[in-house]
Amino acid sequence: xxxxxxxxxxxPTESLKAYARDRMERVRKYLPDPIxxxxxxxxxxxxHRIDVTFQLHNGLSxxxxxxxxxxxxxxxxxxxxIERQVRKYKGRLEEKRVxxxxxxxxxxxxxxxxxxxxxxxxxxxxxxxxxESSLATEFKVVKTEKFHAQPMAVSDAIVQLNLLxxxxxxxxxxxxxxxxxVYKREDGSYGLIETPAQx
Numbered sequence: 529x530x531x532x533x534x535x536x537x538x539x540p541t542e543s544l545k546a547y548a549r550d551r552m553e554r555v556r557k558y559l560p561d562p563i564x565x566x567x568x569x570x571x572x573x574x575x576h577r578i579d580v581t582f583q584l585h586n587g588l589s590x591x592x593x594x595x596x597x598x599x600x601x602x603x604x605x606x607x608x609x610i611e612r613q614v615r616k617y618k619g620r621l622e623e624k625r626v627x628x629x630x631x632x633x634x635x636x637x638x639x640x641x642x643x644x645x646x647x648x649x650x651x652x653x654x655x656x657x658x659x660e661s662s663l664a665t666e667f668k669v670v671k672t673e674k675f676h677a678q679p680m681a682v683s684d685a686i687v688q689l690n691l692l693x694x695x696x697x698x699x700x701x702x703x704x705x706x707x708x709x710v711y712k713r714e715d716g717s718y719g720l721i722e723t724p725a726q727x
């Protein structure tokens with residue numbers, strides 16, 4: 529398993545890196561041999577945060593994070609959460625076979641919008657019908673993420689959504705390759721958005 533650590537806003541230490549590596553090795557007893565593990569350690573004021581991402585041979589990813597007042601404690605709590613998630617979905621993870629990675633890049637990407645209005649004087653004018661129709665051209669995109677939408681069954685997409693702790697996941701429907709989105713609803717259930725089949 530490839531292992532990498534990134535230190536942000538803190539001094540890198542070999543002891544912390546070795547501790548993180550040792551703890552991350554614990555998932556091997558639950559997972560098919562992971563391709564890689566990336567750990568990001570950061571501090572902000574008195575908070576010590578760890579973000580972990582495992583990439584598996586079957587195309588799935590597992591992610592976790594934790595923040596405490598002690599980095600060693602953050603590492604322990606984060607790997608404990610990941611172990612619980614992996615045990616919960618162990619059967620599903622073992623069922624999934626290695627998938628070929630010949631998936632084409634999506635023609636669009638997920639973006640995060642920071643603000644809806646940009647005005648020279650900093651004050652948005654009162655909305656008028658004409659102004660409302662032009663609002664869409666005033667959005668500012670501050671982050672863009674490009675990714676491959678893996679082909680998978682809806683149930684596998686829900687497993688991946690939960691392993692990544694995300695609110696939604698874009699994927700391709702197994703079989704016909706249509707783009708679809710699964711998402712978590714407020715009541716704890718899941719929703720599915722499907723695109724129509726191409727004519």
